[in-house]
Amino acid sequence: MNQPITKHKPPRRSASRKALEQKIIAAAEIVFAEQGFNGASLEAIAEKASLSKQNMLYYFPSKDSLYHHVLKNILDLWIEKMALIEQAGDTPASMLENYIRGKLEISRVHPYGSKVFANEVISGASHLQVYLEENLLPQFTADIELVRSWITQGIMDPIDPEHLFFTIWASTQTYADFSAQVSLALGKSELEEEDFRRAGDFLTHVLLKGLGLKNI
Template sequence: MINHDVLRKPRRRSASREALEHKILVAAEEVFAEHGFNGASVDTIAERAGLSKQNMLYYFSSKESLYNHVLKDILDLWIEKMALIEQAGDTPTVMLENYIRGKLVLSYTRPLGSKVFASEVVSGAAHLQGYIKNDLLPQLEADVALVNSWIEQGLMDRIEPKHLFFTIWATTQTYADFSAQISLALGKEKLDEDDFIQAGDFLTHVLLKGLGLPPR
């Protein structure tokens, strides 16, 4: 489970300490994305960060502490940036398009974080149970209520909102979690920004039409 001590408001830290902790977490995210929690080691993370194991453990006391921080960082970012109810726009079309494209931006800019999250969920989400219940689900319920209000106003087709969100999450995160497969299919070494823009064009076209919404 996520240690909720890491959720408390942190003490003010120096800029140099924050920079070093960020460097460690970037290295940890890379290693966890490559090897998963069980396959990753503190030694590998420390080496990737350019630190001794002892020095790194001064800042993060264990592999599990590092893992919890990496998971919390990506989930906090998703919840902060990806709440549908917080999207700019005054119509379902604009707000949903911004939501879909915003999810793709996160898949483009934080693909390794997405892979760490996916690996954790596939393995049973043992470290995420509390976070999902206390943070993610309340946000989902607020977004579902918004979609239901649009349905009741006759602004879009009558669908099951939760399955809409599951579909958006799956289709946008696949460009991060399965980027190697998509790159091979497109005949490229790696996906670039244009690929994510094209994915956004396609997904918004298909999903918005499927919801009975007019195009932007």
Template structure:
């Protein structure tokens, strides 16, 4: 007997898997969108500019992302997912606080080096009060940060580091590493360089590790 169309016992349809071609096209669009949003801000960026930079038509772009707002949010979520995936202090290599923090700082700095435009878009969003991703931050960042804060509190309780405010430790690490993306132009002008090199980021990592680790009572 044929099942009626409204039979609730039928298995739910599985979500369609995105093809490799679609994923590649979306990544290309997101990379262009990062650059345009970083260069012009949300207001100055347009779907036309992003499509032109990607090398596709506006209609083709809207097939993948139906509006500028959805594309902007996708750019923000993409950079945040990269940060959240890499920046988990609990999962960093090493057993000691010094080893874990060194890897954490250098990984954060590496993201500033490889995703400077995404970092700039995120910074502009935060400066403007996080109107598009406030909910995303509350639901995703806070939970992961709390686990790292609890780890630092345990280090303090065990006498492994000085008594400090864990939240402000992370604020300092985020700000000092992101400045090499968000204010890269300023740094390049001061250093008289067209672009920051791998050596520049290595020097920055050495300096930040020394200052931050010594500042909380750790030896390098």
């Protein structure tokens, strides 16, 4: 399990095959998140996907292959949808608010994928190194330059842009990666959509005010 994840254009697939592959990946997300890579088995993933192991192996020939696809699936989603520079809005406050709420929405809709990613990073991110260097860093650099331009224009307090993003990533992913802890603290069996809305209200208020921006 030492082949790095790289981004490449996938071959054309039929809609039915793509749907089945996504079903398998969704099942694998849950099993990898709950049991870790070493604890997860192909049998458990196939059962979660309501498929035979033999049928599943036709689409993904190994546990390594499935793990790579699960990681790539969540990272593609983050990178393609969560660039600050591409957020709607005509002010730094509105763009940052959309970015924060968008990150929370990904945590709400894809909590298991987020947990798999977190576990991979904690263990050293050996499968993500190349992918992150080739895909995350260029976007991160562009977003950093955008924030610096706002600071230069005097429309944002002179803060450290890198740590702004680290704070947003950590605070929004908490609601996925530590959902059990957050749910327990709130006296709930699981987090609901309203909890994510409240989290968005709080985070945008605190962060935008701390940046010298007005929430709109």
